[in-house]
Amino acid sequence: MMNQTQIAIPTLVRAKEGALDRVGLYLSRAEHRDVIVLSSKGLVPALLERLLTGMKEHGINEILRVEVSENDLESAARLFANLPRTPKAIVGLGGGKALDVAKYVAFLGRTPYYAVPTSLSNDGFCSHQSSLTIQGKRRSLPAALPYGVVIDTAVCLQAPRILTLSGVGDLVSKFTAIADWKLAFRENGELVNDFAALLSDGTIHSYLSHPAFDTEGIRLLATALMLNGIAMEICGSSRPASGSEHLISHALDGLSARPRLHGLQVGVATYLISLLQKNNSERIDALFKKTGFWKAIQEDPFSRREWLEAVRVAPTIKRDFYTVLSSRDTLPEIERLLDEDPNLKSCIQ
Numbered sequence: 001m002m003n004q005t006q007i008a009i010p011t012l013v014r015a016k017e018g019a020l021d022r023v024g025l026y027l028s029r030a031e032h033r034d035v036i037v038l039s040s041k042g043l044v045p046a047l048l049e050r051l052l053t054g055m056k057e058h059g060i061n062e063i064l065r066v067e068v069s070e071n072d073l074e075s076a077a078r079l080f081a082n083l084p085r086t087p088k089a090i091v092g093l094g095g096g097k098a099l100d101v102a103k104y105v106a107f108l109g110r111t112p113y114y115a116v117p118t119s120l121s122n123d124g125f126c127s128h129q130s131s132l133t134i135q136g137k138r139r140s141l142p143a144a145l146p147y148g149v150v151i152d153t154a155v156c157l158q159a160p161r162i163l164t165l166s167g168v169g170d171l172v173s174k175f176t177a178i179a180d181w182k183l184a185f186r187e188n189g190e191l192v193n194d195f196a197a198l199l200s201d202g203t204i205h206s207y208l209s210h211p212a213f214d215t216e217g218i219r220l221l222a223t224a225l226m227l228n229g230i231a232m233e234i235c236g237s238s239r240p241a242s243g244s245e246h247l248i249s250h251a252l253d254g255l256s257a258r259p260r261l262h263g264l265q266v267g268v269a270t271y272l273i274s275l276l277q278k279n280n281s282e283r284i285d286a287l288f289k290k291t292g293f294w295k296a297i298q299e300d301p302f303s304r305r306e307w308l309e310a311v312r313v314a315p316t317i318k319r320d321f322y323t324v325l326s327s328r329d330t331l332p333e334i335e336r337l338l339d340e341d342p343n344l345k346s347c348i349q
């Protein structure tokens, strides 16, 4: 008999206004009374205050609080080794680095982890991997999905607009990632997990129904990004959320003089790849116009030289990872698109 997929998914999911004040309540309901809090350095102090006040109200002991500024593996391991005693849960509050470190420390101790992102710049807050650096190089290390995902939509709405746009860019990459996955099946027989692909595809369409900067738009973006993390967990690979557009972004991280936010690179690369794939380019363009994504990139355009180099390097980054970039020499087509497509022309100079 074939094995069926069995995974651990978040037990608690809240995406609503005021959820930050209720984290203490959620912890108490789950009997997670001894807690470690890891928050981002530079986080608005009032946000941390709100978390701590809610915890106090519900009798949650804060056994340690750490402000996270570095996301290297060595610091995360040291933090784990020096924990005063085993906590019942770990809460990560803030942005990428703090959440990645909290998730990894929780994973090392098999401790329930609550992700409380204060912005939505990518789908990492609910993924099965931690993005940490090892000797200065960014690496994805195995970790576990959070026990709880708590998103205060009003808090995320207040985050700098560029972070939310980065989240939008990361989300639309599901269009091109799934097309690459299906291409890899046709060319190499790499099996597609239908449920993961379906879930991932559905997330974009739910956000497209209301891509606005209000709490409802933020709620849709948050749940869409979260479900992408779960789609990856379902099939045990990053395929449903990451294809050739992510390879270009990884290449840019390595070679750019000034790498940008993950989702900004991924979003522009998604549009570029969608033109090669002839896959939903108008939809992506319309969404980027509506949200102001294009405008934000045009204000600080990418370097054409770096992008061409990134496209050249991209297919060599991941072994056995077939995408449209492996299917043919795409460089001449891409050069032409950078010259002729008005969106790309204004964003990559």
Ligand SMILES: [Zn+2]
Pocket (backbone or CB within 6 Å): 122, 123, 170, 241, 242, 246, 262, 266
């Ligand atoms: Zn991504």
